Amino acid sequence: MPEDLVVDEERVAAVISRWAPLGRSGLLPCLEEVQEITGWLSPQVSQRIAEGLRVPLADVYGVISFYSLLYEQPVGRVVVRVCDDVSCYVNGSEAVVQACKAHLGIDAGQTTPDGEFTLEVHPCLGRCERAPFMMVNDREYGPVRPEDVPQILDEWKRTKEG
Numbered sequence: 001m002p003e004d005l006v007v008d009e010e011r012v013a014a015v016i017s018r019w020a021p022l023g024r025s026g027l028l029p030c031l032e033e034v035q036e037i038t039g040w041l042s043p044q045v046s047q048r049i050a051e052g053l054r055v056p057l058a059d060v061y062g063v064i065s066f067y068s069l070l071y072e073q074p075v076g077r078v079v080v081r082v083c084d085d086v087s088c089y090v091n092g093s094e095a096v097v098q099a100c101k102a103h104l105g106i107d108a109g110q111t112t113p114d115g116e117f118t119l120e121v122h123p124c125l126g127r128c129e130r131a132p133f134m135m136v137n138d139r140e141y142g143p144v145r146p147e148d149v150p151q152i153l154d155e156w157k158r159t160k161e162g
């Protein structure tokens, strides 16, 4: 097993043991922390969390399905989330979504062929005062103009040094 995967395994095990005493109450924060390490929540990882926290696997899947920021499928290294709820929509989110699609060459819900970027259109992200609002991983942008999009996304491209 490659060294970074071994390290990830150990980090995942440490997170699960830390939340284990809380059982069901620790489920959401445990899932969030594990996903920060693994990028998404595979069936194997979900199973380990269910066993570690002693909760039914169905509960784990229930929480993952409920929270749109938890992923059951692999996503890109960089997840671009554009809000299209009311405040953002009336302030021009559609043009921001179009600019993202054009710049990345993908539709909403898709990942670029190199696995780098995933584009998502989201309901309210809770920053309506900054409409139209978008997030790139955990960084917040808003109000965003369509012409700002190329520069925002290009900042997230890997440098040559990686």
Ligand code: FES
Binding pocket: 083, 084, 085, 086, 087, 088, 089, 123, 124, 125, 126, 127, 128, 129, 131, 133
């Ligand atoms: S409507 Fe877009 S952040 Fe609330």
